[in-house]
Amino acid sequence: MSTATLEPRVRARKNYLNADYGWRSWLFTVDHKRIALLYLVSITFFFVIGGSFAVLMRIHLVEPQGALVQPETYNKLFTLHGIVMIFFFLIPSIPAVLGNFLVPLMVGARDLAFPRLNLLSWYIYVVGGLFTLYSAIAGGADTGWTFYTPYSSTYSNTQVTAVAIGVFVSGFSSILTGLNFIVTIHKMRAPGLTWFRMPLFLWSIYATSIIQVLGTPVLAIVLFALLLERVFHVGIFTPALGGDPLLFQHLFWFYSHPAVYIMILPAMGVVSEIIACFSRKRIFGYKIVAFSSVAIAVLGFLVWGHHMFVTGQSVYAGLIFSMLSFLVAIPSAIKVFNWTSTLYKGSISYEAPMLYALGFIGLFTMGGLTGLFLAALATDVHLNGTYFIVAHFHYIMVGGAVMGYLGGIHFWWPKISGRKYPNGWAQLAAAIIFIGFNLTFFPQFMLGYLGMPRRYAFYPAEFQVLNVMSSAGATVLGVGYLIPLVYLIWSMRYGPVAESNPWPATGLEWKTPSPPPTENFAETPVVTEEAYAYAPEEAAGD
Amino acid sequence: MVFLGLIGLTALTTGVAFIDLGPFNTVVALAIAFCKMLLVLLFFMGLKYSSGIMRTVVIAGFFWLALLMGLTMGDYRTRSWSPAPDSWSATAPPTHP
Amino acid sequence: MTETEARAHHPGLAHQFQDLEQQQETDTLGIWIFLVTEIMFFGGLFAAYAIYRWLYFAAFEGGSHILDIKLGAANTMVLLASSLTMALSVRSAQTGNRRSTVMFLVATMILGSIFLVIKGVEYNQKFEEHVVPTLDWAPQGETLAKIAPGGVGHAEMYFIFYFAMTGLHAIHMIIGMGLLLWLVLRARKGTFTGGYFGPVEVVGLYWHFVDIVWIFLFPLLYLIGGRY
Numbered sequence: 001m002s003t004a005t006l007e008p009r010v011r012a013r014k015n016y017l018n019a020d021y022g023w024r025s026w027l028f029t030v031d032h033k034r035i036a037l038l039y040l041v042s043i044t045f046f047f048v049i050g051g052s053f054a055v056l057m058r059i060h061l062v063e064p065q066g067a068l069v070q071p072e073t074y075n076k077l078f079t080l081h082g083i084v085m086i087f088f089f090l091i092p093s094i095p096a097v098l099g100n101f102l103v104p105l106m107v108g109a110r111d112l113a114f115p116r117l118n119l120l121s122w123y124i125y126v127v128g129g130l131f132t133l134y135s136a137i138a139g140g141a142d143t144g145w146t147f148y149t150p151y152s153s154t155y156s157n158t159q160v161t162a163v164a165i166g167v168f169v170s171g172f173s174s175i176l177t178g179l180n181f182i183v184t185i186h187k188m189r190a191p192g193l194t195w196f197r198m199p200l201f202l203w204s205i206y207a208t209s210i211i212q213v214l215g216t217p218v219l220a221i222v223l224f225a226l227l228l229e230r231v232f233h234v235g236i237f238t239p240a241l242g243g244d245p246l247l248f249q250h251l252f253w254f255y256s257h258p259a260v261y262i263m264i265l266p267a268m269g270v271v272s273e274i275i276a277c278f279s280r281k282r283i284f285g286y287k288i289v290a291f292s293s294v295a296i297a298v299l300g301f302l303v304w305g306h307h308m309f310v311t312g313q314s315v316y317a318g319l320i321f322s323m324l325s326f327l328v329a330i331p332s333a334i335k336v337f338n339w340t341s342t343l344y345k346g347s348i349s350y351e352a353p354m355l356y357a358l359g360f361i362g363l364f365t366m367g368g369l370t371g372l373f374l375a376a377l378a379t380d381v382h383l384n385g386t387y388f389i390v391a392h393f394h395y396i397m398v399g400g401a402v403m404g405y406l407g408g409i410h411f412w413w414p415k416i417s418g419r420k421y422p423n424g425w426a427q428l429a430a431a432i433i434f435i436g437f438n439l440t441f442f443p444q445f446m447l448g449y450l451g452m453p454r455r456y457a458f459y460p461a462e463f464q465v466l467n468v469m470s471s472a473g474a475t476v477l478g479v480g481y482l483i484p485l486v487y488l489i490w491s492m493r494y495g496p497v498a499e500s501n502p503w504p505a506t507g508l509e510w511k512t513p514s515p516p517p518t519e520n521f522a523e524t525p526v527v528t529e530e531a532y533a534y535a536p537e538e539a540a541g542d
Numbered sequence: 543m544v545f546l547g548l549i550g551l552t553a554l555t556t557g558v559a560f561i562d563l564g565p566f567n568t569v570v571a572l573a574i575a576f577c578k579m580l581l582v583l584l585f586f587m588g589l590k591y592s593s594g595i596m597r598t599v600v601i602a603g604f605f606w607l608a609l610l611m612g613l614t615m616g617d618y619r620t621r622s623w624s625p626a627p628d629s630w631s632a633t634a635p636p637t638h639p
Numbered sequence: 640m641t642e643t644e645a646r647a648h649h650p651g652l653a654h655q656f657q658d659l660e661q662q663q664e665t666d667t668l669g670i671w672i673f674l675v676t677e678i679m680f681f682g683g684l685f686a687a688y689a690i691y692r693w694l695y696f697a698a699f700e701g702g703s704h705i706l707d708i709k710l711g712a713a714n715t716m717v718l719l720a721s722s723l724t725m726a727l728s729v730r731s732a733q734t735g736n737r738r739s740t741v742m743f744l745v746a747t748m749i750l751g752s753i754f755l756v757i758k759g760v761e762y763n764q765k766f767e768e769h770v771v772p773t774l775d776w777a778p779q780g781e782t783l784a785k786i787a788p789g790g791v792g793h794a795e796m797y798f799i800f801y802f803a804m805t806g807l808h809a810i811h812m813i814i815g816m817g818l819l820l821w822l823v824l825r826a827r828k829g830t831f832t833g834g835y836f837g838p839v840e841v842v843g844l845y846w847h848f849v850d851i852v853w854i855f856l857f858p859l860l861y862l863i864g865g866r867y
Binding site: 575585614 | 667722
Binding site for chain 1: 595603606609610617618
């Protein structure tokens with residue numbers, strides 16, 4: 001803190017931040033870097049909203065009979081918490097913020113393939129968000145983020161229509177972003193940047209984009225059908241009118257399972273970048289990690305039935321989905337082994353991004369392993385619908401994806417803002433987040449195993465101790481999240497000015513000034529070395 | 543040219559609908575539709591002359607759709623198959639519809 | 640100015656691209672990927688349709704016999720013709736022929752309008768026969784006789800899919816008409832000459848896709864089980 005001085009208003013070099021002033025230059029921009037910042041502000045806003053719902057839930061759950069709200073309200077809280085966090089924070093987070101900012105820089109291009117489509121993506125996202133906010137203010141929906149029929153389509157009296165429209169609209173934002181990235185990576189790589197010289201972050205963004213493009217339209221059509229049913233009272237998914245509720249679930253989970261890979265793959269890409277930089281070593285097994293990313297994307301589409309083991313689908317379908325679910329764990333595990341092999345004999349330092357990346361590896365592994373319990377049919381019968389599932393996906397989504405996101409923000413902050421943040425505070429925040437996270441969610445594994453159901457506003461008294469522990473942890477976690485908000489905003493004005501390559505790291509994005517000029521590169525760069533050329537004399541095997 | 547082929551196939555498919563082929567009516571109709579689609583894809587949309595990546599993209603799209611339909615339909619079709627009886631001397635499983 | 644330089648400084652070239660060729664390849668790849676998303680979008684609806692058709696075949700067959708096969712076949716021909724005129728307009732734009740580009744685009748629009756009019760006539764017929772789910776569902780007489788064997792409730796499911804699928808298709812057609820109008824206005828000014836024809840090709844691909852959807856809708860909705 002003592003080194004940070006009030007930076008005088010120096011005549012700053014022209015960059016994308018000061019290239020133009022006024023709200024019009026931001027809201028009508030086609031510069032991918034500015035659009036990334038637009039997304040950064042909006043998703044942070046939704047993170048606060050979704051997080052507030054979580055805080056209210058955890059306060060409510062300190063008492064077995066509920067301490068805060070009516071059960072009907074509790075149902076609305078967990079529904080909106082899920083919808084906001086998944087569709088308006090996690091899915092866009094790394095792709096729309098870090099991806100938008102970095103993909104053109106990493107491929108050495110001036111912008112994405114379709115800059116105006118990129119801006120349209122953001123506006124579509126905002127419209128979807130407005131519908132969701134409206135539904136929250138107008139009373140909320142209580143169906144769970146999974147919208148299971150026929151409750152959501154026929155029987156619920158809450159704001160299901162509004163929030164379903166919000167999610168439907170936001171899906172198109174996701175599709176267009178994915179489309180933009182695929183085309184950019186195929187068609188706009190700089191001379192010399194072959195596929196196998198690309199940073200692994202680009203590979204993971206590419207795999208994510210494939211999922212976004214192929215899966216999200218199915219979510220769109222199933223929500224469209226849900227809205228038809230709700231508005232016109234037809235019976236597509238309602239048994240009383242001849243429909244099958246399981247058809248809704250098939251179509252819904254066909255997207256929503258790959259959606260979780262949309263949320264985790266970019267974080268894995270970030271972790272690859274950070275691990276390489278802070279071990280000063282090439283990622284061990286580059287090609288295998290690249291192929292694993294694509295394998296996760298493809299295999300992820302084959303496992304959706306594991307959300308439906310206890311809903312009445314055919315036993316044979318369940319068998320196949322169970323087997324495929326075990327299969328999809330393999331590429332993820334391969335990546336974890338590759339990261340740890342990279343760390344071995346590396347020259348490791350513990351700056352804030354590295355702490356997030358290391359935390360990711362541990363927590364993601366735990367979350368992933370618990371997924372295996374759930375992939376086995378027999379144990380899933382016991383664990384389904386309990387807090388075990390809640391803990392499982394929070395370990396991956398929060399312990400994994402959010403930590404990957406924060407790690408990425410901290411790693412590329414100097415490039416994005418041109419400023420450095422105080423490393424001590426950042427490391428402290430990372431530690432607080434790690435501790436708070438585990439305190440919040442580890443008790444939930446135990447609660448689930450002992451039988452506490454999820455989505456319940458009350459519980460048997462013997463579970464109170466674990467619930468209180470979880471809520472206490474949530475408080476710590478919340479504090480941990482607030483700290484970066486403070487020092488990152490502080491750094492934009494008072495942080496030390498960052499050079500082009502502060503860490504230093506490899507990759508084209510570090511070869512341009514911090515912050516970059518609007519056109520990214522003065523001349524088109526030419527790539528002559530492999531990715532992660534940290535120690536040229538290193539004879540690391542591939 | 544291609545257009546005449548498409549018109550011919552449309553006439554064919556409509557005419558076939560008036561002949562009784564049992565369950566094959568659907569198969570034939572879909573097969574004809576598939577041929578029409580191929581004609582449009584290859585010639586009107588230029589896929590015959592396009593690079594490998596465009597073709598990969600299109601094939602991937604249809605493959606994914608096949609995944610969706612196949613696995614979902616698989617659930618419905620196998621629901622009535624009962625699980626294996628848990629004793630060797632148990633009664634035979636009911637026949638499939 | 641050499642041809643290479645002309646292509647690198649064409650007024651239609653966007654700032655993020657090196658040259659016109661990269662831009663056109665990128666645009667083409669982009670629209671193909673978009674069409675794949677449309678395949679999955681319609682595909683979800685087709686998948687749901689396939690399930691219910693298998694479950695309630697008799698009802699779907701009955702419902703299908705209520706549709707007018709002549710109008711359906713006519714519409715198929717109209718749309719195929721419009722694909723032809725669209726392809727010809729793309730060819731005209733590639734060769735820089737302003738007049739025939741405009742002519743074929745207008746022809747495509749006319750054929751598209753004919754399709755929509757026939758669709759409107761068919762929808763109107765459904766109202767007259769009272770087979771519109773929820774809004775006007777009261778099948779009687781001969782209509783009722785056709786669908787009663789499979790179950791009136793399940794026949795309603797058929798008509799839900801009929802309206803949802805053809806309605807979604809019609810929405811895509813209307814959007815396509817808007818895109819064609821935009822192209823006509825630009826083509827009249829001579830925008831698509833001198834090697835720049837990207838937008839025409841992109842809209843062409845979209846239009847062909849909408850045609851392909853109908854190529855499948857026709858047998859799936861109109862030709863169930865045969866009429867003999």
